[in-house]
Amino acid sequence: MKLKVGIVGARGLSTLKGFRAIPDVEVVALCDLDEDLLEAQARKHNIPKTYRIYEDMLEADIDAVVIGTPMQCHVPQALAALEAGKHVLSEVTAGVTIDELWWLIEWVEKYKKVYMMAENYCYIPENQLILNMVRQGLFGEVYFGEGEYLHDIKHLTVYPNGKTSWRKFWQLGKRGTFYPTHSLGPVMQWFKGERIKHIACFGTGWHTAPEFRQEDTSITMCQLESGKLIKIRVDCISERPHNMAYYSLQGTKGCYEAPRGLGDDHKIWLKGLDEDTDHARWRPLKEFYEYLPERYRNATEEQKAAGHWGGDFFIVQDFVDAIFNECDPPIDVYDACEWTAVALLSELSVMNGGKIMEMPDFRRSKKAKDQIIKL
Ligand SMILES: NC(=O)c1ccc[n+]([C@@H]2O[C@H](COP(=O)([O-])OP(=O)(O)OC[C@H]3O[C@@H](n4cnc5c(N)ncnc54)[C@H](O)[C@@H]3O)[C@@H](O)[C@H]2O)c1
Numbered sequence: 001m002k003l004k005v006g007i008v009g010a011r012g013l014s015t016l017k018g019f020r021a022i023p024d025v026e027v028v029a030l031c032d033l034d035e036d037l038l039e040a041q042a043r044k045h046n047i048p049k050t051y052r053i054y055e056d057m058l059e060a061d062i063d064a065v066v067i068g069t070p071m072q073c074h075v076p077q078a079l080a081a082l083e084a085g086k087h088v089l090s091e092v093t094a095g096v097t098i099d100e101l102w103w104l105i106e107w108v109e110k111y112k113k114v115y116m117m118a119e120n121y122c123y124i125p126e127n128q129l130i131l132n133m134v135r136q137g138l139f140g141e142v143y144f145g146e147g148e149y150l151h152d153i154k155h156l157t158v159y160p161n162g163k164t165s166w167r168k169f170w171q172l173g174k175r176g177t178f179y180p181t182h183s184l185g186p187v188m189q190w191f192k193g194e195r196i197k198h199i200a201c202f203g204t205g206w207h208t209a210p211e212f213r214q215e216d217t218s219i220t221m222c223q224l225e226s227g228k229l230i231k232i233r234v235d236c237i238s239e240r241p242h243n244m245a246y247y248s249l250q251g252t253k254g255c256y257e258a259p260r261g262l263g264d265d266h267k268i269w270l271k272g273l274d275e276d277t278d279h280a281r282w283r284p285l286k287e288f289y290e291y292l293p294e295r296y297r298n299a300t301e302e303q304k305a306a307g308h309w310g311g312d313f314f315i316v317q318d319f320v321d322a323i324f325n326e327c328d329p330p331i332d333v334y335d336a337c338e339w340t341a342v343a344l345l346s347e348l349s350v351m352n353g354g355k356i357m358e359m360p361d362f363r364r365s366k367k368a369k370d371q372i373i374k375l
Pocket of ligand 1: 009010033054068069070073091092093118165
């Protein structure tokens, strides 16, 4: 059987090389409201069918859709796709309200199609390497992690043609850590099997660009059910060098820190490598590349060319494997909703002086009476 894929939103083209590197998969349709862009991209990438109207593409002979439109379109487009019997690979974040997240879960469970959130930062090779080391117990019991996304996006609130973009409202028009999944996703994979129980968010106030509702920096603490802690910082306003992929991890037997810039490197410390902890010193992560998952070590040039350090291929491969093997994808609808809800709850928290908010249990709460936001 050939799997036929349709892409909506030009951003979804980041998956194209990945799909094309997999046998039995074809990208047959592209949809975008911008007709000039649509036709130009379809020609450039040799995609046979084009649609301006998304619902028209859903009526075509396709099995799966990639949703690469603005954040506020993700859930309405995912619901329509699921109802039309299509599998969904959705850009981040999953949705923009808590109700949307419950609707999404309901529709995934009802139509029994694969839904995966395309959190590509989980697929960064170093994050996968650390995941492998966590699984093998090299860090002992992990109990603290951090993720940071520092990326000035103020200029993206206006399109080159001068029109205001969706980011003005759905990103910088909101408070809290509106874009948490790049920072949180990889760390949550290191804490696999855990669930976020509480979050609290604080902001710095408005210093650089007070015309936006988003504060310069917002920090959200996520406490897991076990009591372990994850700290995330999102700053899309401050003027400074970018760092979109800073992470750290602490366990009982070792720790890891991603680079902060200026020649800094990924580094690791493991108990037993030094005489005693008083003389503990970092080792470059490169010395531990044997822990990089095999598929990354053996990646072909074609797979590497898919982008984001080969990660853009493996994320697509996992989505396709979940469809062909009829199994859960690695970032399923419940992960997607929990990670996304951090944004939505952090907005309420920061607007209430850092109030601790309880995370709904997206996996277990099936009744409306449990699907609430506790104040
Ligand atoms: N994972 C990542 O690394 C990453 C990076 C960039 C953007 N994103 C995500 O990708 C998504 C798109 O971001 P962007 O920067 O490409 O936005 P954009 O505004 O530049 O592009 C969105 C495209 O979607 C089209 N579109 C909008 N509504 C549509 C509709 N109803 N039907 C068909 N087409 C429609 C627009 O015409 C436009 O071409 C966002 O969700 C964003 O968060 C993820």
